[in-house]
Amino acid sequence: MTSTSSTTSKTHDTSGRTLAWAVLAAAVIEVVAPVVTINGPGSSPGSGSGPELLITPVGWAFSIWGVIYALAIVQAVAALVTRADVPTRLQVDLVVLYLGGALWIALAGLDSSAATAGALLLMLVAAVDAVLTVRHVSLAPHWLSVLTQVSVGLYAGWVTAAFFLNASTASVDAGLVEAADVGWQLVVVVVAVATLMTFIVMTRGNTAFALAGTWAMIGIAVTGRSNGTDEVLVAAVVAAVVLLAVLVAVRRSGGLRRT
Incomplete structure (x- = not known):
């Protein structure tokens, strides 16, 4: 019995380490993907592949990808170094x-907003499952x-917002709107x-998730102000306030329940 348990434990550890390395490799691939695409340097997922919309965030807002990429790599390295028991x-x-992020970047070079929307849908599903999973995870240290x-919350929050932008550009390209x-x-x-509000509640108030959505x-x-579309400006400001209010x-x- 002891021998069987030991073998099972070693197999689990080996599988966990292999996946930990896979996470790091995938994070690195995503970061370097923009500079190795066939058609030259690409952009980041959800950065507006397709026509500019009235609800496309101002250009500097997409700089959040730098933070997201950095956190992804730091988290992957930390999990490896600490040999943390991260759930499979x-x-x-x-x-x-x-x-999926690397795939989006590759597809962006094809100028197909429908294809990039498909990649972002895949990313959205994975990101949402990850952020809902991480709420139950307690790692050491x-x-x-x-x-x-x-790391997961910021990525998931931004991808959630980005999906709607990319789906919107795909709708424009298809002639639907x-x-x-x-x-x-x-x-x-x-x-x-x-959608963001729903996930804020489901994640029990993941601050990074809410802040990413608010940033979007x-x-x-800012785009609404620059374009003079007051409706967009007001709607986005109200949306940001609502997201922060829901988070608080x-x-x-949650704090009251714990006390």
Whole structure:
């Protein structure tokens, strides 16, 4: 019995280490993908492949990808160095998420917003599952748990917002809607915010997730101000405030329950 348990434990450890290396490799591939694409340096997932919309965040808002990429690599290295017992489900989610990001970058070179929207949908599914999984994860040392929640939360929050932008550009490219029409784009903002709010509640108030979504709304608000589309400006500002309010409410509710 002892021998069997020992063998099972060693197999689990080996599998975990292999996946940990896979997570790091996938994170690195995603980071270097923009400079090795066939058509030259590419962009980052959700950075607006396709027509510019009234709800496209201002250019500097996409600099958040630098933070996301850095955190992904730091988290992967930390998990390897500390030999943390990261759940297999989370590791698989991260591999799919990071490779999905690299796939998006490759597809962006084809100028097909429908293809990139498909890649972002894959990323969204993996990111959401990861952020919902990480809420139950307690890693040693404690700082690694915090790092993992921040890394996964920031990525998931931004990808959630980015998916709606990319899906919108795909709709414009398909001729379903017009890029200059503000009405349907306001609906997209409402749906995106409702989705972000839902996941903020489901993650029990993952701060990084909420801040990433808020950052996207701030970027949209700046675009609205620059374009003179007051409806977009007001909607995005209200959306940002609502997301922060939901975050505070969820975290306060959780704190009260613990006491």
